[in-house]
Amino acid sequence: xxxxxxxxxxxxxxxxxxxxxxxxxxxxxxxxxxxxxxxxxxxxxxxxxxxxxxxxxxxxxxxxxxxxxxxxxxxxxxxxxxxxxxxxxxxxxxxxxxxxxxxxxxxxxxxxxxxxxxxxxxxxxxxxxxxxxxxxxxxxxxxxxxxxxxxxxxxxxxxxxxxxxxxxxxxxxxxxxxxxxxxxxxxxxxxxxxxxxxxxxxxxxxxxxxxxxxxxxxxxxxxxxxxxxxxxxxxxxxxxxxxxxxxxxxxxxxxxxxxxxxxxxxxxxxxxxxxxxxxxxxxxxxxxxxxxxxxxxxxxxxxxxxxxxxxxxxxxxxxxxxxxxxxxxxxxxxxxxxxxxxxxxxxxxxxxxxxxxxxxxxxxxxxxxxxxxxxxxxxxxxxxxxxxxxxxxxxxxxxxxxxxxxxxxxxxxxxxxxxxxxxxxxxxxxxxxxxxxxxxxxxxxxxxxxxxxxxx
Amino acid sequence: xxxxxxxxxxxxxxxxxxxxxxxxxxxxxxxxxxxxxxxxxxxxxxxxxxxxxxxxxxxxxxxxxxxxxxxxxxxxxxxxxxxxxxxxxxxxxxxxxxxxxxxxxxxxxxxxxxxxxxxxxxxxxxxxxxxxxxxxxxxxxxxxxxxxxxxxxxxxxxxxxxxxxxxxxxxxxxxxxxxxxxxxxxxxxxxxxxxxxxxxxxxxxxxxxxxxxxxxxxxxxxxxxxxxxxxxxxxxxxxxxxxxxxxxxxxxxxxxxxxxxxxxxxxxxxxxxxxxxxxxxxxxxxxxxxxxxxxxxxxxxxxxxxxxxxxxxxxxxxxxxxxxxxxxxxxxxxxxxxxxxxxxxxxxxxxxxxxxxxxxxxxxxxxxxxxxxxxxxxxxxxxxxxxxxxxxxxxxxxxxxxxxxxxxxxxxxxxxxxxxxxxxxxxxxxxxxxxxxxxxxxxxxxxxxxxxxxxx
Numbered sequence: 049x050x051x052x053x054x055x056x057x058x059x060x061x062x063x064x065x066x067x068x069x070x071x072x073x074x075x076x077x078x079x080x081x082x083x084x085x086x087x088x089x090x091x092x093x094x095x096x097x098x099x100x101x102x103x104x105x106x107x108x109x110x111x112x113x114x115x116x117x118x119x120x121x122x123x124x125x126x127x128x129x130x131x132x133x134x135x136x137x138x139x140x141x142x143x144x145x146x147x148x149x150x151x152x153x154x155x156x157x158x159x160x161x162x163x164x165x166x167x168x169x170x171x172x173x174x175x176x177x178x179x180x181x182x183x184x185x186x187x188x189x190x191x192x193x194x195x196x197x198x199x200x201x202x203x204x205x206x207x208x209x210x211x212x213x214x215x216x217x218x219x220x221x222x223x224x225x226x227x228x229x230x231x232x233x234x235x236x237x238x239x240x241x242x243x244x245x246x247x248x249x250x251x252x253x254x255x256x257x258x259x260x261x262x263x264x265x266x267x268x269x270x271x272x273x274x275x276x277x278x279x280x281x282x283x284x285x286x287x288x289x290x291x292x293x294x295x296x297x298x299x300x301x302x303x304x305x306x307x308x309x310x311x312x313x314x315x316x317x318x319x320x321x322x323x324x325x326x327x328x329x330x331x332x333x334x335x336x337x338x339x340x341x342x343x344x345x346x347x348x349x350x351x352x353x354x355x356x357x358x359x360x361x362x363x364x365x366x367x368x369x370x371x372x373x374x375x376x377x378x379x380x381x382x383x384x385x386x387x388x389x390x391x392x393x394x395x396x397x398x399x400x401x402x403x404x405x406x407x408x409x410x411x412x413x414x415x416x417x418x419x420x421x422x423x424x425x426x427x428x429x430x431x432x433x434x435x436x437x438x439x440x441x442x443x444x445x446x447x448x449x450x451x452x453x454x455x456x457x458x459x460x461x462x463x464x465x466x467x468x469x470x471x472x473x474x475x476x477x478x479x480x481x482x483x484x485x486x487x488x489x490x491x492x493x494x495x496x497x498x499x500x501x502x503x504x
Numbered sequence: 505x506x507x508x509x510x511x512x513x514x515x516x517x518x519x520x521x522x523x524x525x526x527x528x529x530x531x532x533x534x535x536x537x538x539x540x541x542x543x544x545x546x547x548x549x550x551x552x553x554x555x556x557x558x559x560x561x562x563x564x565x566x567x568x569x570x571x572x573x574x575x576x577x578x579x580x581x582x583x584x585x586x587x588x589x590x591x592x593x594x595x596x597x598x599x600x601x602x603x604x605x606x607x608x609x610x611x612x613x614x615x616x617x618x619x620x621x622x623x624x625x626x627x628x629x630x631x632x633x634x635x636x637x638x639x640x641x642x643x644x645x646x647x648x649x650x651x652x653x654x655x656x657x658x659x660x661x662x663x664x665x666x667x668x669x670x671x672x673x674x675x676x677x678x679x680x681x682x683x684x685x686x687x688x689x690x691x692x693x694x695x696x697x698x699x700x701x702x703x704x705x706x707x708x709x710x711x712x713x714x715x716x717x718x719x720x721x722x723x724x725x726x727x728x729x730x731x732x733x734x735x736x737x738x739x740x741x742x743x744x745x746x747x748x749x750x751x752x753x754x755x756x757x758x759x760x761x762x763x764x765x766x767x768x769x770x771x772x773x774x775x776x777x778x779x780x781x782x783x784x785x786x787x788x789x790x791x792x793x794x795x796x797x798x799x800x801x802x803x804x805x806x807x808x809x810x811x812x813x814x815x816x817x818x819x820x821x822x823x824x825x826x827x828x829x830x831x832x833x834x835x836x837x838x839x840x841x842x843x844x845x846x847x848x849x850x851x852x853x854x855x856x857x858x859x860x861x862x863x864x865x866x867x868x869x870x871x872x873x874x875x876x877x878x879x880x881x882x883x884x885x886x887x888x889x890x891x892x893x894x895x896x897x898x899x900x901x902x903x904x905x906x907x908x909x910x911x912x913x914x915x916x917x918x919x920x921x922x923x924x925x926x927x928x929x930x931x932x933x934x935x936x937x938x939x940x941x942x943x944x945x946x947x948x949x950x951x952x953x954x955x956x957x958x959x960x
Contacts, residue, residue, distance in 0.1 A: 077815075078813075078814055078815030078816065078817070079813075079814055079815070080814075138817055138818075139811070139813055139815075139817055141811070141813060145713070201816075201817075202815055202816060203816065229719070243718060245718070245818070247816045247818070254781060255779040255780055255781050256779060256780025256781075257601070257779070257780070257928060257931045257932065257933070258930065258931045258932070259779060259930075259931065260901060260929055260930045260931070261803045261805055261829055261831070261930075262699060262701070262796075262831055262899070262900050262901030262902050263685070263796060263899065263900045263901050263925070264779070264796065264900065265796065265801040265802075265803045265829075265831050265900060266743075266786045266787065266795040266796050266799055266800070266801025266803075266831065266900065267784055267786045267792045267793075267795040267796045267801075267900070268779060268781060268784060268786075269781070269783070269784070269785045270803050270804060272735075272803075272804035272805075272806070272807050272826075273735065273736075273739070273802075273803065273804050275732070275807075276731070276732040276733075276735035276736045276804065276807075277732075277735075277736040279728075279729065279732035279733075279736075280729075280732045280733040280735075280736035280737070281736070283729070287722075323711040323712060323713070323715060323720065323724060324711055324712025324713070325710060325711050325712075325724060325725070325856055326855070326856065327725070327855035327856040328723055328724060328725070328856060329725045329854065329855060329856050330722045330723045330724075331722065336723045337723075339722040339723040340718075340719060340720065340721065340722050340723045343722055344722070345721040345722025345723075346721075346729075347717045347721045347722075347726050347728075347729065347820050348726060348728035348729050348732065348809075348810065348821075349717055349728075349810050349811055349816075349817060349818060349819055349820070349821070350728070350809065350810035350811040350812045350813075350817070350819075350821065351728050351731075351732075351807055351808065351809050351810060351812070351824065352807065352808045352809075352812040353804075353806065353807050353808075354804065354805050354806035354807060354827070355595070355597070355805055355806040355827060356806045356807070356808040356825075356827075357534075357535075357595060357597060358534055358535055358536075359534030359535070359595075359658055359864065360534065360657075360658060360659065360703045360705075360805075360827065360829075360864040360865050361534065361594060361595055361657075361805060361806070361827075361930065362594075362701070362703070362805060362829060362902075362930060363805055363806075363930050363931065364803050364805070365804075365805070365806065368807065369812075370728075371810070371811060371812075371816065371817075373717055373721075373816075373818060375717070375718055375721050375722065398785065399782070399783035399785060400781055400782065400783040400784060400785050408815065408816040409816050443718070443719065444718050444719045444720065444721060444722065444723070445716060445718030445719050446718050446818075469719065472713060473716055474714065474715075474716045474717075474817065474818060474819050475713045475714045475715065475716070475819065476713065476714070477713070
């Protein structure tokens with residue numbers, strides 16, 4: 049195998065140029081105005097994969113945004129690895145907080161800045177470049193498939209059907225995903241758990257129009273005051289979720305496993321400093337890592353209602369809205385949670401308002417086994433490139449499609465994410481360090497070698 | 505005295521044309537972008553008052569928006585009536601709910617539609633036209649002054665100083681104000697009480713940037729969840745305000761006075777229908793009219809934080825904001841309430857967030873005596889024009905400057921408002937019935953006659 053480090057060094061300017069071309073496409077899946085941009089991103093990836101050595105690549109329509117599929121079958125009797133990624137990105141708002149425009153990528157402080165730099169354009173592009181290297185150096189040891197979707201950030205509504213309809217085409221032995229983070233640059237880790245998600249938009253409607261808050265205040269039920277009370281009541285003083293039945297399917301992690309988890313390096317002062325908070329808080333009786341790794345949580349993602357402009361406007365608002373999401377642990381059902389939440393939320397509405405609650409998206413959690421041959425191969429690959437064994441790690445995030453892959457395709461996914469917490473994914477000033485980008489390409493090529501070599 | 509009804513009939517097209525000219529000026533006091541419009545409104549009013557017969561009229565600068573002052577002194581030994589009104593209007597947002605553009609007034613269903621149609625351009629213009637009638641028919645029985653400000657909707661921050669600096673000029677025996685509503689078209693009423701106001705903007709700041717709600721949810725204090733809990737805790741299950749010391753200065757109204765108040769005609773079904781709610785709720789132990797008339801209240805006027813766009817965005821917001829206002833009853837101090845609220849609101853902030861609270865505006869409540877000669881004159885004027893005695897009525901709204909007039913100028917104000925609850929002031933589709941506009945002009949001219957005639 050020709051030296052991957054040398055290959056990266058020689059081609060890195062081109063790699064970045066190509067990635068920048070992809071980052072410039074504002075492929076925001078949640079907004080209809082970007083429909084054309086989704087196709088532009090697909091066409092770019094299709095061409096990239098063909099250039100990198102795919103035998104064929106296609107853009108396949110779905111009921112939502114299209115999927116890019118590509119493959120190179122060197123020998124049908126050899127194992128197949130499928131790479132999953134997504135070309136869609138989160139909305140860039142609030143725009144005024146970006147130091148450089150979200151869709152005009154640039155390099156500063158050895159990082160790539162722009163929406164999608166990490167999540168997931170930057171990370172999926174590492175796979176395209178690792179694939180290119182193996183093709184150009186005739187070192188591809190197995191069959192490779194790529195499935196890149198455009199709806200991950202909105203809950204992958206079309207990909208389940210796509211997988212069911214294309215089971216044969218998508219047949220593979222393992223799925224590789226780079227869409228998660230490492231504990232730290234010098235603490236490589238592989239994500240072995242993900243949380244599920246139930247995401248709602250709720251509306252509390254009161255009077256038929258905004259009323260004068262002087263003439264009516266005190267006599268008419270105020271939808272914002274009500275929404276505040278309803279949200280407040282969803283968690284108790286111990287930060288436990290109060291929805292009846294919510295914890296029924298939550299599996300308590302054994303004391304022994306929690307002890308093991310506690311050994312992972314974690315510096316709480318750095319964590320607080322990184323996100324600029326003085327104090328942390330969460331469910332009583334659990335550590336910070338446990339609160340995101342093995343426990344469910346409930347967050348308001350957005351709230352709005354009434355007058356939000358400059359100065360004072362004395363109205364009693366007609367309506368109030370919130371986006372509320374619940375993170376679930378493996379074994380909790382997203383669908384059951386949807387039903388529990390909606391029933392409960394409506395039940396706590398006081399007289400004088402009309403309440404609606406709708407599911408925006410959701411998905412199940414996932415646990416990956418640490419004795420799977422592909423996990424072990426990934427572990428050895430990290431050891432080669434980072435010089436140390438990666439730590440298995442349960443993330444608080446959700447990639448709902450991963451549990452669906454297991455259900456529909458019967459295949460486990462290995463979450464080789466190379467992001468960092470400081471990458472600010474989903475936030476203004478998303479970025480991805482060049483070092484991680486190149487290290488990811490390197491580690492991925494080692495994975496293929498280790499996976500085909502087997503554990504001996 | 506020539507017949508006012510005939511005069512109105514003859515001139516009503518011109519009256520409306522002139523009022524529309526004023527309504528077309530978007531004199532929104534809370535937004536800096538309308539600075540020029542404030543001067544345009546002043547110039548229009550100055551010209552209108554001179555045309556109507558004022559001896560002199562001027563636009564006087566303040567630290568904020570200018571004041572229009574005009575006068576006609578027919579005999580320094582006669583009493584002087586001062587008309588107070590305001591040419592500024594509430595912001596028109598949300599624009600998409602208006603059936604016709606807010607600053608393009610039009611007549612439909614015998615009503616004038618547009619921002620300011622009632623509050624207060626339409627109502628103050630009745631005084632200009634009543635003044636015009638008396639001048640043109642040589643029937644003005646006393647001296648008249650006009651003081652029209654441009655900051656009422658933002659709490660009149662400059663008018664107190666203006667009054668103090670112009671005490672001599674503003675010397676008068678009574679102040680007439682049309683900036684309130686009647687109980688109903690066929691139930692004339694005079695507002696004898698107003699509530700005070702303390703209006704705040706609060707900010708709850710958590711992490712230094714929006715975080716991924718999966719990676720951090722459950723471990724990091726969410727400012728929106730916190731703000732909801734803080735707002736929820738400001739009122740208890742009986743809808744009483746929980747701020748320590750808040751009720752100390754609230755005077756309980758005697759059972760006898762409450763019995764008298766309960767005699768005012770009030771149809772709760774019509775009230776609910778008018779504002780499109782099924783149920784009303786408020787402080788336990790008080791009726792709907794009492795809840796707005798003689799009891800304080802706390803309302804969120806606006807709330808915002810996190811992602812409020814289309815679809816789902818899984819962020820844990822960095823900040824959350826709310827506009828919160830408290831209506832006060834006479835004898836409560838707005839300044840003391842400001843201090844109580846800010847101290848309390850900061851004290852209930854949990855660890856992990858930084859809370860700030862700032863006063864946006866405020867003012868004291870007011871009670872007007874029903875045995876004042878000007879009240880009695882107004883009462884007789886209504887009896888003449890409406891054919892029935894008006895009901896003294898305590899409104900829930902606030903005109904903070906009224907209590908200041910009493911303090912600085914030592915003069916009582918008579919609140920001859922001709923609006924209706926259905927006028928949707930401060931809301932989209934503000935309107936003012938033509939009938940009320942003309943009836944107001946008529947009643948105002950009778951007031952002058954009755955006031956000079958005295959009670960005999």
